[in-house]
Amino acid sequence: MPAVTERFDAVIIGAGQAASALANRLGTAGMTVAVIERRAVGGTCVNVGCTPTKAMVASARVARLAARAGEYGVTIPGTPVVDMAAVNDRTRAIVDKSRAGLERWIAGLPGCTLIHGHARFESARTVRVGDRLLEADKIFIDVGGRASASNIEGLGDVDWLSSSDMVTLRELPRHLVVIGGSYIGLEFAQMFRRFGSQVTVVERGARLMPREDSDVSDEIRAILEAEGIVFKLDAECIQVRPHPEGGAVITHGGKEQTVGSHILVAAGRVPNTDDLGLDKAGVRTGPHGHIEVDEQLRTNVPGIWALGDCNGRGAFTHTAYNDYEIVAANLLDGESRSVNDRIPVYALYIDPPLGRVGMTEEQALAQGRTVRVGKRPMARVGRAVEKGESQGSMRIVADAQTDEILGAAILGPGGDEAVHMVLAAMAAGMTSRQLTHVVAIHPTVSELIPTIAGELDAPHAGGG
Numbered sequence: 001m002p003a004v005t006e007r008f009d010a011v012i013i014g015a016g017q018a019a020s021a022l023a024n025r026l027g028t029a030g031m032t033v034a035v036i037e038r039r040a041v042g043g044t045c046v047n048v049g050c051t052p053t054k055a056m057v058a059s060a061r062v063a064r065l066a067a068r069a070g071e072y073g074v075t076i077p078g079t080p081v082v083d084m085a086a087v088n089d090r091t092r093a094i095v096d097k098s099r100a101g102l103e104r105w106i107a108g109l110p111g112c113t114l115i116h117g118h119a120r121f122e123s124a125r126t127v128r129v130g131d132r133l134l135e136a137d138k139i140f141i142d143v144g145g146r147a148s149a150s151n152i153e154g155l156g157d158v159d160w161l162s163s164s165d166m167v168t169l170r171e172l173p174r175h176l177v178v179i180g181g182s183y184i185g186l187e188f189a190q191m192f193r194r195f196g197s198q199v200t201v202v203e204r205g206a207r208l209m210p211r212e213d214s215d216v217s218d219e220i221r222a223i224l225e226a227e228g229i230v231f232k233l234d235a236e237c238i239q240v241r242p243h244p245e246g247g248a249v250i251t252h253g254g255k256e257q258t259v260g261s262h263i264l265v266a267a268g269r270v271p272n273t274d275d276l277g278l279d280k281a282g283v284r285t286g287p288h289g290h291i292e293v294d295e296q297l298r299t300n301v302p303g304i305w306a307l308g309d310c311n312g313r314g315a316f317t318h319t320a321y322n323d324y325e326i327v328a329a330n331l332l333d334g335e336s337r338s339v340n341d342r343i344p345v346y347a348l349y350i351d352p353p354l355g356r357v358g359m360t361e362e363q364a365l366a367q368g369r370t371v372r373v374g375k376r377p378m379a380r381v382g383r384a385v386e387k388g389e390s391q392g393s394m395r396i397v398a399d400a401q402t403d404e405i406l407g408a409a410i411l412g413p414g415g416d417e418a419v420h421m422v423l424a425a426m427a428a429g430m431t432s433r434q435l436t437h438v439v440a441i442h443p444t445v446s447e448l449i450p451t452i453a454g455e456l457d458a459p460h461a462g463g464g
C-alpha cells in the first residue's frame with residue numbers, strides 16, 4: 001500500500017546531541033518538526049557514552065580512594081569491595097533519569113512529533129520510517145556513530161565488547177584486554193582496574209593518546225601503570241581468536257598473543273551514514289563515511305544539513321551541541337556563524353583528568369610557529385599536593401611572536417575544569433601577558449595558570 005506523505009517544515013534524523021535543542025528552536029519559530037530516533041533519545045552521550053561512563057568513573061574513583069584511605073589517615077575496617085551490580089544500578093538510574101527527562105521535554109516541544117524507527121532517505125526531500133513517508137524542505141542529519149572494528153579479523157568468532165556493552169556489565173571481568181589506547185580505551189582501562197580487574201591495553205601506536213604532546217602521553221601512561229595497568233605499545237591487533245580463557249588478541253603480525261577473559265574493542269568510531277540512503281538524496285560523504293559539510297554545516301544538497309559526529313568536524317557532545325547553535329543562529333537569527341571559529345577543547349576522563357584546549361606544543365611547532373611554553377609539574381601545585389594527587393603537569397603554549405595563547409594541557413586534579421580559564425582567555429583574545437594579570441583563588445590548580453603564563457621558556461621552533 002503506498003504510504004501517505006506527511007508534510008513537516010523540518011525533519012531531524014537522530015535524536016542525538018544537536019537534535020532536541022534544534023527541534024525546540026525550530027518549533028518555537030513556528031515550524032512543524034519531526035524528530036526520528038531508531039533507538040533511544042539522547043543518543044550515544046546520554047545512553048552509552050558520556051553519562052554512564054562518567055558515572056562509572058565516579059564509582060571507580062571512590063574505590064580508589066577507599067583503597068588509599070590509610071594514606072589520608074582514615075581507617076576502613078576490612079577490604080573495600082566493589083559490587084559491580086550496584087555500580088551498574090547506580091549508573092543505570094542516572095542514565096534512565098536523564099533520558100526520561102529528555103523524552104518528556106521533547107514530547108512537550110511546540111510543533112514537534114517524535115517518531116521511533118529507522119530513517120532512510122528516498123529523495124532529497126523525503127525520508128521513510130517504516131511505512132511512513134515524511135516530506136520536508138529542511139532535513140537535519142544528527143545520526144552519530146558506532147564502534148569501528150573493521151581492521152580486526154575474527155570478531156565474528158569471539159564475544160567481544162564495545163563501549164556500549166561495557167556500561168551494562170554487572171560482573172567484573174577477570175582480565176580485560178583493551179584494544180586501543182585512546183579516550184574510550186583508557187577511561188575503561190582505569191575504571192575496571194580500580195574495580196578489581198586485571199587490565200592490559202594493546203595499542204598500535206608507539207604511545208597513548210597520540211594527539212597529545214609526547215611527554216603528556218608518557219605522564220598518562222605513568223599514572224595508569226602505577227595502578228597496575230599493563231601496556232603493549234607498537235602492538236597492532238590484527239585478529240582476535242577464541243581461547244579457553246575467553247579470547248586472544250593477536251599482534252605483531254601474528255607472532256604475539258594477549259589472552260584475557262574479556263576483550264574491549266576501543267579502536268575508533270565510524271559514522272552511522274551507511275544505512276541512511278544518502279545516495280538517494282545525493283548527499284556526498286568522505287572516505288571514512290563522514291558527511292561532507294561546509295563551514296556552516298550545509299551538505300552539498302541545498303536544504304540538508306549534517307550535525308554532530310556524522311560530519312567529522314568534531315567527535316564530542318559539546319561539538320555536536322555547538323553545531324546546533326551554529327545552524328540555528330544562521331537559519332533563525334540571520335547570523336553567519338562558522339564551525340571554523342570553534343576552539344578545540346576536550347577532556348580525557350582518567351583520574352586525574354586531562355583538560356585540553358587549542359594546540360599542543362608539537363602541533364604548533366609542526367605549523368612552523370615559534371613558541372614559548374610555560375610548564376609546571378603537579379608536584380609543585382599546592383592544591384594537588386594537599387589532595388594527595390600530585391601526578392601529571394600543567395602547561396600553556398604561546399606564540400613567541402604575537403604572544404597569542406595557542407593552547408594548554410592540564411593533567412591533574414580538576415584539570416577538566418581548570419582548563420576553562422585558558423579556553424575563556426583564548427575566546428576573549430587575551431595574550432599570555434594579559435593572562436598573567438588574572439588573580440585566581442588560592443588554593444586551586446587554576447591559580448597556577450597565570451603563574452605559568454608568566455614563566456614561559458625561551459622562544460623555540462621545530463627542527464628541520
Ligand SMILES: Cc1cc2nc3c(=O)[nH]c(=O)nc-3n(C[C@H](O)[C@H](O)[C@H](O)COP(=O)(O)OP(=O)(O)OC[C@H]3O[C@@H](n4cnc5c(N)ncnc54)[C@H](O)[C@@H]3O)c2cc1C
Nearest residue numbers: 014016017038043044045049119143144308309315316317
Ligand atoms: C564510551 C563513550 C564515552 C564518551 N564520553 C564523552 C565525554 O565524556 N565527553 C564528550 O564530549 N563526548 C563523549 N563521547 C562522545 C559523544 O558521546 C558523542 O560525540 C556525541 O554523543 C555525538 O552526538 P551526536 O548527536 O553526533 O550523535 P549520537 O549522540 O550518537 O546520536 C545519534 C542518534 O541518531 C540515532 N540514529 C542513527 N541513525 C539513525 C537513523 N537512520 N534513523 C533514526 N535514528 C538514527 C542513533 O540511534 C542516536 O540516538 C563519548 C562516546 C563514547 C562512545
Ligand SMILES: NC(=O)c1ccc[n+]([C@@H]2O[C@H](COP(=O)([O-])OP(=O)(O)OC[C@H]3O[C@@H](n4cnc5c(N)ncnc54)[C@H](O)[C@@H]3O)[C@@H](O)[C@H]2O)c1
Nearest residue numbers: 180181182183184203204236237266267268315347348349
Ligand atoms: N572524554 C571524552 O570526551 C571521550 C570519551 C570517550 C570517547 N570519546 C569520543 O569517542 C571517539 C572514539 O574514541 P576511541 O578511543 O574509540 O577512538 P580514537 O580514534 O580516539 O582512538 C582509537 C585508538 O585505537 C588504536 N587502534 C586502532 N586500531 C587498532 C588495532 N587494530 N590495534 C591496536 N590499536 C588500534 C588507535 O591507534 C587509537 O589510539 C573519540 O574520538 C572521542 O571523540 C570522547
